[in-house]
Amino acid sequence: MASSMVLGIAVLIYLMITFYLGWLGYKQTKSTDDFMVAGRKVNPFILALSYGAAFISTSAIIGFGGYAGAYGMGILWLVFMNIFVGIFIAFVVFGSRTRRMGLNLKAVTFPELLGKRFQSRFIQGFSGLLIAVFMPLYASSVLIGGARFMETALSIDYNTAVLLLTIITAAYVITGGLIAVMYTDAMQGTLMFIGMAILMVFTYAKLGGVTSAHLALTNLASLVPEAMAQQGHTGWTSMPAFGSPIWWTLVSTIILGVGVGVLAQPQLAVRFMTVKNTTSLKRAVLSGGPFIFMMVGVAYVVGALSNVYFFREKGMLSFDVAGGNIDKIMPEYINSAMPDLFVVFFMLTLLAAAMSTLSSQFHNMGTAIGHDLYREYLMRGKIGHTVNITKLGIAVTILLSVVLAYVLPAGIIARATAIFFGLCAAAFLPMYIGALFWKRMTREGAIASLVVGTFSSLAWLTFVHAKEATALGISQAIFGQPTLLTGTWTLVDPILVATPLSMIVGIVISFITKPISKDHIEKCFGK
């Protein structure tokens, strides 16, 4: 009872601060640049926290933390990828060029950067459409995670929770644009950092220190259930058997899909255009790296170690304590192992994680519709009702996310993050790399890469990759079989097939088509 009162007060204070920061954003938003790219003068610390908080959602902490609880520490490779690729490579290699090119071309969104670089309204419009159609899938999974937390923590009805979460987040995104989004992200990121740091210290302390805790987990290897062992599970401190189904999912979907896919996330890439110089990006690396480590590193280590705790306390593995639902491993562990007051604080951490990701998604979906699709593609650059359409776009895509949250089968929702990351990698990454680093890439090459990447990725997950194909049921309905290919192919993530294909097509078509004019290349890259 006492803790629910504390939680109520904590949530209230949290929401008040959120609204205050949203209001600050609203006050400072005077131009389109302010609304779209936060006026291009964001502080590096705010950038790092905002990037990290938007990147890490509830599904990373709860979903992937639970995955580590069930399948072990192999997922730590994703932590390394998230820091090395997601922060270092992203900020230093991609970020600085993205920022400079964005400024040279006066681009305010990720699709616009690509569209202007390749002088193609089609690229901008199509990319905007892709974001508007598929990002709600990702947003709906974050929405569900956040609402489920509010349902249990605050004892409110799930439907009310979905609406509350949506309305609160939408309010500050629509009024305050990216400035409000990034300010609130930074505050939410700080909360997340403190919450996860405490979780790490408590867990290691409870289990007798770093080495003892790991050693105890290593020694549980003999308890791996037979069914999981057959799928390739070899214990919680060892990699799954090479080539086994668990290995393929871990390596192709999780480590590569999410680890590399992050580079081409439109809602993250746009943040590089919000700072005033390259030094800001380099400074942001300082806080970005440790932040990501504290989020995913702690979640995965703690998720895996929950097995030791539950085995000592109940003689059971985490997977069994959670009733076979891996999404419940982290909440179960935190509820039973952590002090009450921390449970309250952690609930707030999760709320912050959900809202910071949602706000960046809402903002990005809105600008994709209002700016990329409406203004640049349909109105051929005329301003028209861009600001209103953007706000309407935010509202429509939010509604779509909420509807999706109800309509889609549970199996698909859980896969939504990976689907979106994979699709972005295949559709955008080759073209984005070409835009920044390969002056010879032509408009036709970029368009071919975008189209081939998109459709090959969608085709692979509809007809071949078993996890999505069986859940969608389209292959079954058309061809009478759940997947068109069989065996190992059905385990290979779309990213491993569609991204290289899109890259090859982009290169080949570029070589056989006319290069972009020298003047334009100079404009893009600066003299």
Next chain:
Amino acid sequence: MSHANKCHIINEDINGDMNMLGINDPQIWLAYLLSIGSALGCIIYGLMHWNDTDPEEEN
């Protein structure tokens, strides 16, 4: 590193296999150490380039 510390980090598990930080699969402890190392690397990089000036900057 002192001998005592080394002994603490390198242990034997239930089967007598040697391990690092309580983890016996090099593929896992490598990932663990790389995660920490890359986070530290980010801090060092940020500090080293804190006062960089970019000649191409407009500011």
